Amino acid sequence: RRELPDGGARPNAAQFKQLVVTALRELHGEVGAALPVDVLTYEEKTLSAILRVISSGLVKLWSALTLLGSYQNRTCAFRVLQTSPFLLALSGNSRELVL
Amino acid sequence: QNILTVCFSVGYSAVALNHVIDFKEKKQEIIKPVSPSELFPSLPIVQGTSKRIKVLTRLTLVVSDPSHCNLLRSTSTNIRLYDIIAVFPKTEKLFHIACTTLDVDLVCINVTEKLPFYFRRPPVNMAIDRGIYFELLYTPAIKDSTMRRYTISNAISLMQICKGKNIVISSAAERALELRGPYDVANLGLLFGLSESEAKAAVSTNCRATMLHGETRKTACGVVYTVKKPRKVEEEETIVPACKKAKTQA
Numbered sequence: 001r002r003e004l005p006d007g008g009a010r011p012n013a014a015q016f017k018q019l020v021v022t023a024l025r026e027l028h029g030e031v032g033a034a035l036p037v038d039v040l041t042y043e044e045k046t047l048s049a050i051l052r053v054i055s056s057g058l059v060k061l062w063s064a065l066t067l068l069g070s071y072q073n074r075t076c077a078f079r080v081l082q083t084s085p086f087l088l089a090l091s092g093n094s095r096e097l098v099l
Numbered sequence: 100q101n102i103l104t105v106c107f108s109v110g111y112s113a114v115a116l117n118h119v120i121d122f123k124e125k126k127q128e129i130i131k132p133v134s135p136s137e138l139f140p141s142l143p144i145v146q147g148t149s150k151r152i153k154v155l156t157r158l159t160l161v162v163s164d165p166s167h168c169n170l171l172r173s174t175s176t177n178i179r180l181y182d183i184i185a186v187f188p189k190t191e192k193l194f195h196i197a198c199t200t201l202d203v204d205l206v207c208i209n210v211t212e213k214l215p216f217y218f219r220r221p222p223v224n225m226a227i228d229r230g231i232y233f234e235l236l237y238t239p240a241i242k243d244s245t246m247r248r249y250t251i252s253n254a255i256s257l258m259q260i261c262k263g264k265n266i267v268i269s270s271a272a273e274r275a276l277e278l279r280g281p282y283d284v285a286n287l288g289l290l291f292g293l294s295e296s297e298a299k300a301a302v303s304t305n306c307r308a309t310m311l312h313g314e315t316r317k318t319a320c321g322v323v324y325t326v327k328k329p330r331k332v333e334e335e336e337t338i339v340p341a342c343k344k345a346k347t348q349a
Contacts, residue, residue: 026244027247059286059289059290062283062286063286063287063289063290065283066283066284066286066287067237067247067287078283079283080282080283083282
């Protein structure tokens with residue numbers, strides 16, 4: 001799950017996907033931009049989304065998102081909240097688990 | 100810079116992770132050591148693990164001249180007040196001096212332009228033996244694509260020489276939005292050529308070791324940790340005398 005704290009712009013779902021692909025292209029070139037990434041959900045209110053990618057492409061995607069600096073001439077930052085191979089695990093925080 | 104502190108704490112408490120318990124503030128002075136007067140009335144904020152964020156002060160010396168190093172040897176009280184001292188050498192000679200004889204905790208590796216010198220193995224190995232860490236910054240990589248290339252190329256050349264040991268990755272962020280979470284930074288370490296465990300260590304354990312090195316340097320002796328022993332050991336000790344008694348009686 002990723003969260004985008006922004007300066008003021010609010011991208012919609014398609015623009016968000018475009019942003020992700022641009023980040024990949026900037027860091028890893030055409031090969032990176034061709035990495036199949038799916039946006040599973042996207043909330044415009046909180047600017048957070050759940051992305052899906054093949055496991056071998058996780059490092060590329062994550063590093064590309066981390067190093068993205070600007071969106072429409074405005075500084076922005078991606079904040080990766082959770083990564084997991086299972087969708088169910090994204091709903092809870094395993095550090096605060098009370099047994 | 101007060102705003103910075105607030106931004107930083109907001110950022111990291113949002114991430115709420117264990118290993119990044121403390122962060123460093125960087126003050127750059129080229130010739131005059133400046134006393135860190137008030138420590139930015141920093142309100143330690145309770146994090147997700149009920150531990151407070153520590154605020155350390157750190158001094159970075161940009162040295163382009165061997166005479167600048169004399170500052171470190173001078174017993175000015177200002178230098179003592181900093182927790183961590185880092186040096187940023189600009190020539191090969193200074194790099195050699197910094198790794199071998201200077202009393203610093205971190206050696207900054209320039210990432211914003213092509214290094215004018217190549218790393219050589221002897222001074223790097225000596226630095227590793229002395230417990231000095233090499234520092235890489237990742238914020239320029241966010242700002243500019245040219246600097247990104249230099250960052251990655253310098254980082255990779257450093258990795259080839261030091262084999263991934265003693266690396267600390269940190270951010271020289273000047274704004275809140277240039278900060279990235281600890282796991283993201285560890286992922287960047289993978290890009291630089293570190294292995295996964297080394298990358299994570301570069302963000303957590305190596306930073307902590309740097310802090311301890313700084314404390315050691317301040318107090319001029321070792322750092323001793325006392326750990327509470329579990330009660331089991333005491334019980335075993337009481338059992339042993341009883342057996343001995345039985346033997347003597349029998």
